[in-house]
Amino acid sequence: MPELVIKGATVVDAAGRGGTPTDVAIDAGHIAEVGPNLDGDRVLDASGCIVSPGFVDLHSHLRQPGKEEAETIETGARAAARGGYTAIVAMPNTTPAMDCAAVVTEVLELGRSAACEVLASAAITVDRAGEQLSPMGELTDLGVRMFTDDGTGVQDDALMRRAMEYAVGLGVTLAQHCEVSALSAGTCMHEGEVSARLGLPGQPAEAEELMVARDIALARLTGGRIHLQHLSTAGSVELVRAAKARGVAVTAEATTHHFTLTDRCVEGYDPVYKVHPPLRTDADVAAVRTGLADGTIDAIATDHAPHTIEDKERPFDAAPPGMLGLETALALALTELGESIDLVDLLALLSWRPAAIAGVEDRHGRPVAPGEPANLCVFDPSAIWTVDPDDTASRSRNNPYAGRTLTGKVRHTLWSGIPTVIDGVATR
Amino acid sequence: MKHLLSVRDLGADGISEIHELTDSFVEVSARAIPKVPALRGKTVAWLFYEDSTRTRTSFDTAARRLSADTVNFSVGSSSVNKGESLRDTALTIEAMGVDAIVVRHSSAGVPWQLTRWVDASVVNAGDGWHEHPTQALLDTYTLRRHFGSLEGRHIAIIGDIKHSRVAGSGVFAFAALGARVTLVAPPTLLPASVEGWPVEVAHDLDAVLPTVDVAYTLRMQLERQRGALLPSLREFTDRYGLTARRADSMLHHAMVMHPGPMNRGVELAAEVADGPRSLVLDQVRNGVPVRMAVLYLLLGSGRPDERATTEEEGAVHA
Structure with missing residues (x-):
């Protein structure tokens, strides 16, 4: 039996x-x-x-090593399991960063006893500083399939070009947190009517869109695969839609909060609503939803980003960005998108399409057979x-x-x- | 009223109520002993995370004239520089039994955050680029005293509006009382959006100035040259400074205001600041009775202008 x-x-x-x-x-x-x-x-x-097949999250911050008071691999993976996930990609912005074999190995070791499969991403550049490539070949040999400097984007155009070329040789995917820091430095929310009313420094949608456009261009130039993380603006969705129509090897994710929350959430100055990229406008939320429905966006990701209560009680502009997401993603997708997206397509966004992007389609997102x-x-x-x-x-x-x-x-x-x-x- | 966070919460009626109370405190301030027992037994805490001699001194004078006790938790004299969290500091102050916390912080929204943690009244004495409601209350009071009414008056707010909490409150207070407000600045010094703001926007000061009843100039901070918001302070003064020549183009009755501290010769020429059009010292003078009115409205009971008893007057003399 x-x-x-x-x-x-x-x-x-x-x-x-x-x-x-x-x-x-x-x-x-x-x-x-x-x-x-x-x-x-x-x-x-x-x-x-x-x-259904278990879910795959392309974007989880597990905070270990370095910030274990906010989350550990064990607790983050347990939250993932409670959200229906069987695999999650740990983001590399730990302290120290996952930019070398020692740290990646530690994360993978800790993940072995966790409640789901913990996949390690790794930084594109050493210490995510945007200056020198990490040992991508060595890290690929350890099983890393996705590289990203998440938390910041790679600002240097030439360095990003070389990273993408190098990644082609390894058969791995680069993922980008699209944000031109020259346009976003010192900001804490979306720039617009609400930020002006609240007196908070904002970053324009264009800070994201410029890097989306650049990375699409570099993918075309290099033939590399680029995965665009947490798309949040209508302009970004349109750029990806056009790129896919031209056959560029680009994939994209959207977070649950970017299709459910807007910058008006910031009105009470509660830092729980501070996140990067920031919560945008109704029009952006609508565009992200359309992108999820028409296939422009390939995956729902959580950008699960735990922070301690103390950190989230700092002044809004000083509090760290990020919000939890692993335990609410399915319910938000069903509740907010269930009427506009067929259940099979919705589960595709949570399971088999992200499984393919993460390179684990041999064991996750498989048929129930x-x-x-x-x-x-x-x-x-x-x-x-x-x-x-x-x-x-x-x-x-x-x-x-x-x-x-x-x-x-x-x-x-x-x-x-x-x-x-x-x-x-x-x-x- | 429990807190004073934003002038946008007050509306014309709320502003007028404070102004009526202010009248009675102007009378008190003119007395030989400018002190009333209205807030006797009440304690007000100053929680200033930014240096502010002017606003804090004005609030402190207001509290003392109302016989309130005061405690100071400002930067340098407390744990706010020792890494204590906002919440812990607020709870600590409240545990000492204060009735109101007057807070200034470089981050917008901090007064709102405090209201979630404490039962005391919170007064916003300036939060980031956002609001400075008592400044707007004293500015509108000053203008009403001078003009009688703001209805139909044209007020130009000139200069670094983007980073100005004075403008952030002033716009809404002036408009609530019926004034027409024009923001005059280069686009780099305007808020990212003025959608929904009761204002017009102009970039040419020389075109606007002859039409205004009030030219409200703002402090131009020297660091704005960084980040390419301006080519130079010289160019700012050339295009947006209220020079003596420009002041001559104003209507005969038009007045000039500034929240201080001034950069003389940058946004406002010395001879204009010190000249007959200037309301700058009236603004400072009215700051105390306006803040008395605010503290009284939040914490007081009984008649605001009731004289101190003879015994207390004696105590004051002692």
């Missing part, structure tokens, strides 16, 4: 949506059988639920719940959705056939 069976869920994967609820039997880390009336040593009830790795998410698409920042596996509480009522909740998550979350509760 198989070790475990998920009972009574509707299968949704890249092949589409299953007709009737069914059972999924799991054994030795893989799906053994999909069909009615299966038995297993252990049964997970999933009536009324969807079973016999023989496939059992990396699965079981969620109730109609469960209604209210976000409580204290109900989290994260060490931090900087959740911008406190008190918001959402529809759709993760019930079980399985990674390599092992339940990491059962009935919403993390098991490891």
Whole structure:
């Protein structure tokens, strides 16, 4: 008898949506059988639920090493599992930065006992300083598939060109936090009517769009693959749409907050709403949603960025940017996009498309079918719940959705056939 | 009223209420013993994260004339320089039993953040580039005393508007009282957007100046040359400085204001600042009774102008 069976869920994967609820039997880390009336040593009830491939987050800040009071790989991965994720890409802006074999190895080692697969990204440049390439070949040999200086963009055009050329030889993807620092230095929100009213220094949408445009041009020049992180402006979406139409090898992600929140959230000066790139306008939110719906944007990412309560109680302009996201992403996608984007396409944005960008499509985002790795998410698409920042596996509480009522909740998550979350509760 | 955070919360009625109270405190200030017991037993804390001799002295004088006790938590004299968080500092002050916290901070929004942590009244004495509501209250009071009413008056606010909390409050107070407001500055010194602001925008001071009742000049900070906001202070003065020649182009009755401290010869020529059009010292003078009115409105009860008892007058003399 198989070790475990998920009972009574509707299968949704890249092949589409299953007709009737069914059972999924799991054994030795893989799906053994999909069909009615299966038995297993252990049964997970999933009536009324969807079973889909587990989610893949291209953008998680796990804060370890260096800022363990805000998050650790263990707690961040646990939050991810509670959000239905089976793989997350750890961003390299740790202290020290993930720019060398020692730090990347440490992160991968710590990730081995975590609640989901922890993939290491690595910095493009040494110490993310934008001056000298990191040992990209050595880091690729350790398993890194995505390089980024996230937190800042690579400002130097020539250096970015060389990084992209070098990446072509390694077969890896460069990811960019698009922000021209000359236009954004000293700012803490989107520049516009709201920033002027609040007396806060803002950065224009163009600070992002200029680098989006440059990187598209460099991708064309070098033939390299560029992944554009957390697109936040209507102009950026349009640039990516046009680039894809011309066949440039560009992919893009959007965060949950950039399709749900606007700069008006800053009106109370609560730094929980401070984030980079900043929350933008209604028109930008609408453009990001359209980009997600029409395929211009390939993935929903979280940019999960934990910060301590003390840090988020500093003056708005002095507080660090970032907000939590791993435990709310699915529910925000279902609640905010569920009417405009078909469920299969929505799950594509959360699972198999980011899996391909992260280079883990051999084991994540796979079909729910016999023989496939059992990396699965079981969620109730109609469960209604209210976000409580204290109900989290994260060490931090900087959740911008406190008190918001959402529809759709993760019930079980399985990674390599092992339940990491059962009935919403993390098991490891 | 619990806090004074923004003039935008007051509206014309709120501003007028404070101005009416101010009248009674002007009378108090003219007395031989300019002191009333209105806030006896109340404690006001100064929490100034930025140097400010003028505003703090004005508030301090106002509090003393109302018989309030004061405590000072300003930079250099407290833990605010020792890494203590905003919240801890606020809670510490409140634990000492203060009734109001008057705060100035270089970051916009800090007064709003404080209101989430303390029960005391919070007075915004200037937050970043954002607001300086008591300045706008004393400016509008000064103008009402001079002109009778602001209705239909044309006020040009000139210079570094982008970084000016004085302008950030002034615009809305002037407009609330019926004035027409024109911002005059190069685009680099204007806010990123004035959408929704009750203002017109102009870049040519010489065209605007002959049409105004009030030329409100702002302090031009020397560091604005950095970041290419200006080619040079010389060019700023040449195009936007209120020189004696320019002042001559103003209407006969038109007046000049400045929130201080002035850069004489940069935004305002010395002979204009000291000349018959200047309301600069009236502004300073009215600062004390306006701030008395604000503190009284937040903390007071009973008649504001009730005289101190003989015993207290004796105590004052002692």
